[in-house]
Amino acid sequence: MRHLSVLLFTLTLTFSGIAQGSVRRIQGESASTLPPSVTAAAFLQRNAPRFGWDARQLAAIARVPAASRNLIVFGQNIQGVPVYGHNLKVELDLLGRVTHVWGEPLKDLAIPAGTPKAPELAVLAAENTLNTVLPLDLDPPLVLLPGKPARLAYLVVAWVGLKKFHVLVDAFSMNVILIDRAWFNAQGRVYGIDPARTPDPIDVELANLTSTDALVGRAGHVWNCVTATANQGMPDPENMEVEEIPTSDASGNFLYDPVLTLDYTDFAAAVNLYHHVDRMDAHFRALGYTPPVDVTVVANVHSEAGGTKTPMDNAYYTPMQNGNDGLFVGQGTNVDLAYGGDVVMHEMTHSVVAHSAIDLGVQQADQYGINRMPLGLHEGLADYFPASLNDSPVIGAYSLEMIQPGASRDLSNNSKVCPDDMVGEEHMDGELIGALNWQVRVELGAEIADEAIFTTLTRLTAASTFRDYAETLVTTLEDMETAGDVTTNQIAAVQTVIEAKGLDICGRWIPLDEPRRVSVFGLDTLGAAMGGDCAQLRGMLDYMDVDLTTMFQYQVMVPENATSLTVSLDLTPMGGTDLQYRVYGRGGQMVQYELVNVYGGMMLPRIQTYDRAWPASPLESPLGATATELVWTINDTPPLPTGQEVYFSVTHANCPQTTLDVEATVSTDPIVDPDAGPDGDTDGDVDADTDGSTEKPPAKKDGCSCSAGSSSRPNASFFLLLAVGLFFSLRRRLR
Ligand SMILES: [Zn+2]
Structure with missing residues (x-):
């Protein structure tokens, strides 16, 4: 049952001229590649006289987010003033043919004569009626309230706490003539947090609903996934057929019993989603956040091919092509992710972070x-x-x-x-x-x-x-x-x-004032995830002339009186010893990379600006030992930069995952043998620029060319795309 916490008095208006929503089935329209809203508007323009309508009164105002057909919502306006609470829909199939018109405009409406009073007065009237304080800059629009006679009114949309009201104020008398509550106190059966921590479902009021017959509310619109085509093994959110969640009883409640086993038609999952998404949304609003876009939430997400449905063991957040945010929550093999309230809220928070800070x-x-x-x-x-x-x-x-x-x-x-x-x-x-x-x-x-x-x-x-x-x-x-x-x-x-x-x-850099340890991702894991191996990935990276960089650069403070700097690298591989790495050093600034478009917009860093490299030349084989000491002295060419910070960066194409221990030692002892050190005899190969920095010779191949259809190694490029696409996955996926 609903619990009305606020008693509302609304005037009963006698409406005249309100047509029963009528249905028109349209046949013989031709297909169109124009946007559905354009096709629908043109259709109304052509057919309005036949229907006895005035096409100038109709304007597209919204589109229903349904996958299997296009539904364009048209509002009616009289001399530019919208008719309150009335619309019609034009439906098109996926070929762009108009197939139905649902509803029709009201007839014989006219704007009452006279000059409306100032809109601020309407806000004051709404404040008095709701006994609250509203922002004075609400700037309520004028609407036409159909009736006998039609009345011109300001529509004041007012939030009182978490409840939303539509207050219609007569534009001439400033009397409140209608209060619509834009919320409903339907109940839903949900888990307080999840079946692990709060195992008994509870019946709660579903807060902030704005519909009486669907799971639509302030925080978002929750749908159930009927079917979706598979795209690279995942349900495609842009090719998904969804359905509304019906109420479970005539009172407008959503009291479905949760089904924790695999069931694609379990509506309680959607109800649970609504509850937790709304809780998280309300919390962020209380912190001052206002969602900038609508949120589409889909329960029981799965894919289907050849009549066989495949579960999705995942939940994720993604921006959608229509501008909405999407929360797609899988019906998994062993778990319906909708019942994990915290994970649903985690995905919702991604949306907040994306809109506030990090795209x-x-x-x-x-x-x-x-x-x-x-x-x-x-x-x-x-x-x-x-x-x-x-x-x-x-x-x-x-x-x-x-x-x-x-x-x-x-x-x-x-x-x-x-x-x-x-x-x-x-x-x-x-x-x-x-x-x-x-x-x-x-x-x-x-x-x-x-x-x-x-x-x-x-x-x-x-x-x-x-x-x-x-x-x-x-x-x-x-x-x-x-x-x-x-x-x-x-x-x-x-x-x-x-x-x-x-x-x-x-x-981006770690001080080497003490020994540091980092983990270095291996190509074995990446290759295996792609059904390939390290050698194949290495081939791809080499072809693009890029290496992976380790997660941090290193910084060493080299004093004025230093004579040499020794950097020790200790690599502890986990599985095999197939290592390939290079080290770059630079005085005063971090080592710099250029971004290379490796394939279809994927960017990887390619070494660009440094003072010194080990090995010295990019044409030499990379380092491969599990322990290496790099010595840089003031007698080298270029000499060790002193009296400043020196930065080091490690790049690699290691096969195994590796633990990398790095340690720096600065010496002020006089140098006895200027050619000392394992790299002494290759120093002369480094070609110093006048600015003291070294630009790497032009890349032997341009990575961008690999995306061209004429590439001689299309399979190789595709493999890297997949690998990089996996590694740099663009969607936030749950683990
Ligand atoms: Zn996440």
Whole structure:
């Protein structure tokens, strides 16, 4: 049953001239490749006289997001004033043929004579009626309220708390003539968090619904997936047939019993989605966020080919071609992901991060090499907000564990540090940020922490690093200290966590003031994921003349009186010893890369500007030993830069995953033998520019040419596209 918490009095108006919604089946229209809204408008233009309509009164105002047909919504207006609460729809098939017209315009409507009063007065009238304060710049539009006679009114859209009202105020008398509540108190049967933590479903009021007969609300529109074509093994969100979720009873409730086994028609999944998406949406609104686009949510997502349905063991967020945000939640093999409330909220938070700070299309490589930290920030933030709202630090206690035992992420129990535990995979690296955020919550309490972390999120720029995040967070807390919300001791406690997790040094370079350890991704894993191997991937990278960069560059402070610098690299491979790597050094600035379009818009970094390379020439074989000492002295050509920072960058095409230990030693001892060191005899090969930097000789092949149809190695290019596409996946997928 519905529970009306506010008693509303509405005037009963006697309408005249309201036609019953009529149905017109249209035959014989020709196909059209024009946009459906254009075809529909042209159709009305041609046929309005035949229907007895005035085509000038009809304007396309919306499109129904249905996949199997096009439905264009037309509003009616009289001399430019929209008729309130009335529309009609023109339906086209996928060939662009008009097949139906649903509904029809009202007849014999006229705008009452006279000059309307100022719209601000209508806002005041709505305030008095709703007993609330509204923004005076609402600028309510005029609408025509059909009736006998038709009345000209201001439409004031007003939010009171979480409830939305339409208040119609007579434009001449300023009397309130109608209050429409744009919300309904239907109930839904859901899990409080998920079946693991809150195993008994509960009946809750579905907040912020704006429809009486579908799961449409302030936070989004929830559909059920009927079928979808498979695209590279995944359901294609742009070729998906969806259906509305019907109410479960005549009172307008959605009380379906959850079905946790594989069932593509289980509507309770959609109800659970609505509830958790709305909770997360309401939380972000309370923090000051307003979603800039509509959100489409689809439950029971799966694909279908040849009549066989295939589950999707995943949930993801993606921007859609129609401009909406999409949350696609799979009916998986063993788990319906819609029932994992926290994971649904995680995907929703990706949307907030994408609109506030880091676009999903963020560049994953730049002039300093491959950089996946912005995506790690995405994941760490998407883990934090659901955990905080649920007051439970575990993400995926139900759905991730059902997919793979042990896959859940506990933000309160995480010992990862930067750089040692960074691997370049955003969910795994994001745990450092999620864990930091949870400790901030422990120190500050949920309310202040959520505010601080949300403010920090809005201040991130497109290519922020973890170090940027930590510094922005501390600056935000200092602002809040000024406002009296945070104490000096609390900031010091957060700073201690930041340093313990190494996030204060977790930028694009790591200081070599002490030995550092990082993980280096291997081509074995990448190749295997593609059904190929390391040698094939190496061939592709070599063909493009690019290597992968390790996650960080290194910085050494070289004093004025230094005579030599020794950098030791120790590689511990996991499986095989097939290593290929190069090291570049540069004084004063980071080593620079150019971005190469390797295939179809994928960018990888190619070495460009450095002072010194090991081996010296790009034509020499790369280094391959598990232990290497690189010595750079003031007698070398070019000489070791002194009195400044020196940066090092490691690139590689290693097959195995490797642990890389790097250590730097600066010596001030006089140099006895100027040619000492393993690289001494190749120093002369480095060709120094007048500016002291070395430009690599022109690439032997242009990577861009590989995307041309005339490429002599199309299969090879395609393989790299797939590999890089997997590695640099553009959609945020759940793990
Ligand atoms: Zn994610």
